[in-house]
């Protein structure tokens with residue numbers, strides 16, 4: 001885990017989320033260790049070769065507005081997701097294998113895939129943060145982009161210690177409604193990424209009508225804690241309208257707690273966020289995490305967690 005804390009804040013609230021390419025890619029800081037897991041998953045030789053690996057230092061800084069977080073009094077905790085489970089269709093090299101019983105070699109059909117494994121890892125990170133006296137563990141906002149946004153939603157639903165949840169462009173299996181079958185479908189995601197969900201999810205390939213739940217119910221499980229869902233206008237694959245509708249349909253559950261959700265039935269205009277306990281925005285641009293996204297998340301997190 002890489003942890004940045006703001007100076008002069010006794011116990012810092014935090015954004016916490018996984019990164020795709022290694023801790024050393026999120027900030028251009030020569031002190032960040034290049035992890036062995038990163039080398040194993042990204043280099044053919046699987047050994048840390050400082051000369052080669054130095055080239056990737058700082059290559060993802062555009063996705064992590066750390067200066068903005070620090071200026072706003074927030075810290076950042078981030079972990080390379082491959083530390084917990086490499087993102088491959090292989091159930092022997094991730095955390096799952098340590099839980100197998102008897103001669104088990106793969107998870108049972110109703111047991112966890114990679115997304116649930118990554119979420120589990122976030123909860124273990126939270127176990128640590130609760131022990132860190134420099135951190136305000138009651139104000140940890142779990143964040144994730146794309147497959148890691150699916151992961152942050154599941155972490156938020158399964159672990160109430162996360163004070164707030166952010167899904168950035170999470171799409172199918174994240175914030176987007178599966179039954180709309182728009183952009184990435186259940187069949188498509190289960191075929192391209194067979195290791196992400198439990199095997200039972202395959203029963204709904206080209207059979208979304210039979211799903212007993214849809215993703216707005218996942219969002220509702222996070223209530224009454226603050227939830228932010230964000231889409232991008234050029235990210236049709238993630239179905240922005242389906243992501244918006246899920247926040248709308250999760251809203252009645254927030255209302256049971258007297259919390260404000262998304263109050264308009266119409267898709268908001270681009271770059272005009274709705275920020276209540278449930279927040280939503282669609283920004284211009286493509287599938288990514290931008291400074292615009294972080295400006296919104298920071299403003300909203302301050303309002304929600306410090307009002």
Ligand code: GTR
Pocket residue numbers: 145146147148170171172184189
């Ligand atoms: C895509 C996948 C999406 C999303 C994305 C990502 O290939 O179809 O569901 O998860 O990857 O995580 O970058």
